[in-house]
Amino acid sequence: MDGRDWGTFLQPYEQAVEELKVKFKTMRSELKKREEYAPIEFVTGRIKKISSILEKAKRLQVPMDQLETGIEDIAGIRIMCQFVEDIRRVAVYIRARKDLKVLFEKDYITNYKESGYRSFHMIVEYPVQTALGQKNVLAEIQIRTLAMNFWATIEHSLSYKYRESLPEEIRLRLKKAAEAANTLDNEMSSIREEILEAQKQFEDNSNITSQLLKAIHQLYFYHLVNEAIDYQERFNEIWQNPDQDVEAIKELLGEVKALLSLAKRGVEEQDV
Numbered sequence: 001m002d003g004r005d006w007g008t009f010l011q012p013y014e015q016a017v018e019e020l021k022v023k024f025k026t027m028r029s030e031l032k033k034r035e036e037y038a039p040i041e042f043v044t045g046r047i048k049k050i051s052s053i054l055e056k057a058k059r060l061q062v063p064m065d066q067l068e069t070g071i072e073d074i075a076g077i078r079i080m081c082q083f084v085e086d087i088r089r090v091a092v093y094i095r096a097r098k099d100l101k102v103l104f105e106k107d108y109i110t111n112y113k114e115s116g117y118r119s120f121h122m123i124v125e126y127p128v129q130t131a132l133g134q135k136n137v138l139a140e141i142q143i144r145t146l147a148m149n150f151w152a153t154i155e156h157s158l159s160y161k162y163r164e165s166l167p168e169e170i171r172l173r174l175k176k177a178a179e180a181a182n183t184l185d186n187e188m189s190s191i192r193e194e195i196l197e198a199q200k201q202f203e204d205n206s207n208i209t210s211q212l213l214k215a216i217h218q219l220y221f222y223h224l225v226n227e228a229i230d231y232q233e234r235f236n237e238i239w240q241n242p243d244q245d246v247e248a249i250k251e252l253l254g255e256v257k258a259l260l261s262l263a264k265r266g267v268e269e270q271d272v
Contacts, residue, residue, distance in 0.1 A: 078142045118178065147184045
């Protein structure tokens with residue numbers, strides 16, 4: 001085994017993971033603003049442990065001086081989606097990016113593994129700007145649903161425990177669990193529109209509530225203390241009602257905004 005400085009070796013990969021996480025999280029935020037729905041649920045990243053790098057190099061017979069090209073997933077990004085349909089959409093966005101180069105893809109959703117493993121992998125080349133100049137590193141992007149990720153996390157833990165020699169009984173039970181996870185994904189896809197509509201409605205209602213509370217707080221700025229207290233009490237009555245009338249909250253928001261508009265106009269006239 002060579003006496004390499006692993007900290008120095010892994011530093012570009014650590015930088016790549018941090019930068020890619022930020023970029024994909026930003027992409028999620030942008031899509032949510034543009035389309036009111038983001039196919040990305042959340043993003044995580046990790047650097048492969050040194051022991052895992054060495055074990056994989058040994059298994060694949062990769063020479064120590066060829067780790068950078070022989071091991072594709074030293075840097076790993078996981079993008080989680082709600083629905084299977086979202087996975088293909090995210091892959092399209094990644095292929096269109098100019099800040100990385102997709103080298104090849106592995107579709108373990110259409111062609112899932114014997115174990116039941118499902119995920120969509122993209123091996124990319126990503127340029128990292130280091131103190132010594134630009135360095136291109138390989139990274140693996142895994143795109144999967146929450147159900148796929150749950151199964152894969154459990155399977156990975158068990159494989160580590162049994163050194164990838166799973167007892168037959170556990171292997172069969174894991175395969176059944178993978179089929180159950182796939183059934184869950186299919187069921188969620190079948191009611192996708194209803195789920196998205198419910199999520200949007202919940203978010204819209206949350207936003208209206210936030211707007212109202214902020215508007216009530218602004219009344220204090222214009223010294224409308226009694227009015228602020230009155231509106232807060234009216235909001236509390238609506239909120240404590242088990243039915244929580246959204247239309248009533250909207251009407252209340254309209255009243256507060258109208259009062260704020262008058263107060264603002266009065267301040268501007270005084271300034272003149």
